[in-house]
Ligand SMILES: NC(=O)C1=CN([C@@H]2O[C@H](COP(=O)(O)OP(=O)(O)OC[C@H]3O[C@@H](n4cnc5c(N)ncnc54)[C@H](O)[C@@H]3O)[C@@H](O)[C@H]2O)[C@H](O)CC1
């Protein structure tokens with residue numbers, strides 16, 4: 396599993412490309428830090444990082460593009476060469492057409508005796524590559540020799556250090572524009588790029604490092620974040636220790652509504668997850684066909700047979716939070732229960748088929764948490780899954796604007812989007828082992844449990860997403876492949892009591 400350094404080393408502020416360009420300009424115009432100085436600092440940070448990360452690397456190959464990302468690359472090459480490393484710079488595009496600060500950096504490399512070679516293919520031998528093709532200036536899909544170089548880079552085995560962004564990855568959406576570098580390590584400058592944490596960012600970023608390049612803190616003052624990166628290390632602080640005299644009634648009562656005939660497993664997973672995330676009481680309202688055996692080996696779960704909507708009334712009265720959707724189905728039984736629950740003033744967590752029923756008859760809810768995966772999100776917006784994935788932040792924002800409440804858009808880099816002007820959050824914990832049946836049901840139970848224990852709506856969604864993801868990371872220590880939803884549930888307890896730290 397790819398690692399990113401401990402959260403306290405990575406900032407939580409995430410920015411889009413045009414914001415970072417604004418920060419650059421402010422640093423240059425207001426605080427007198429020249430563009431070439433920023434480039435020198437970026438190159439120096441990258442150079443120091445590569446010497447620490449790959450101390451035995453002797454042969455270094457820099458792939459340079461035509462812009463300032465390439466400019467950073469020339470600085471790295473100059474410093475490496477001065478330190479005696481066998482260094483080559485392979486230029487994409489024409490070196491004599493490089494302009495601005497990048498041209499100054501290129502000249503400095505040449506003045507120090509460096510040679511720029513046209514890219515004609517990768518060298519037979521190198522210990523390490525530096526990807527200085529594109530950063531925030533990528534504006535269109537990568538084609539031609541640039542695409543060939545990236546494809547060749549991805550086909551070889553030497554590690555790749557990407558400057559600012561893996562080339563080919565969109566700085567804002569994390570989408571791959573044609574082809575993108577699969578970096579071993581990415582070092583991002585001045586502002587941590589949103590695209591490293593949404594879309595396909597997790598697939599291409601490798602281990603993420605960051606440097607503000609000593610830009611004065613005031614530069615960031617006026618810039619509203621594009622998003623905030625959240626993880627369990629940060630969100631776990633929201634969980635307060637339990638009172639010594641607590642009793643189960645104090646720790647929240649979650650009512651899970653789901654489990655249509657033949658679909659009881661999802662409701663069961665949500666209920667168990669709610670218990671393991673600390674809810675004091677959990678009741679599963681399920682179809683009469685399941686009620687008798689659902690709680691055979693989990694006596695802590697109370698199970699109620701529900702045939703008609705009015706059968707829910709007493710259960711709702713006792714509950715602090717209602718989670719509806721796991722295994723609800725879209726048949727008459729589920730539909731009638733959904734119509735009864737959707738109008739409640741209770742805090743609601745709405746998932747799975749309840750989301751599909753909401754999509755069929757849209758309406759906003761004041762205090763609900765919607766937890767769509769990209770397909771359910773597409774149905775809610777009447778669009779396509781690919782469109783949601785092409786700009787996940789925009790998709791979450793649209794669902795929140797249309798349906799209210801807090802939206803949890805699941806997937807790599809789960810997004811939590813509350814009402815404007817709240818800054819959306821992107822979870823950087825989690826791993827592909829969690830792409831397994833029932834993981835979403837577990838998340839529903841976790842969020843409901845935290846809401847039932849008193850966290851506010853958006854706080855419960857953020858902490859729930861991060862607890863769930865960190866539990867997935869803890870479970871993945873035994874391997875991502877073969878990780879199943881009950882492994883995530885098993886990891887919840889140690890994490891929610893702060894008894895385990897997940898290395899990233
Ligand atoms: N002072 C600063 O702004 C600092 C910037 N840093 C680094 O600079 C890049 C941003 O540089 P910029 O020149 O804006 O763009 P890029 O170097 O990322 O690349 C744009 C370059 O490539 C051409 N181009 C764009 N798309 C394509 C494509 N699909 N195919 C071919 N060519 C393409 C475009 O025409 C430009 O020529 C930033 O990421 C940092 O790495 C410093 O780090 C800090 C100071």
Ligand SMILES: [K+]
Pocket residue numbers: 464526527528529530557558559560561562
């Ligand atoms: K790059």
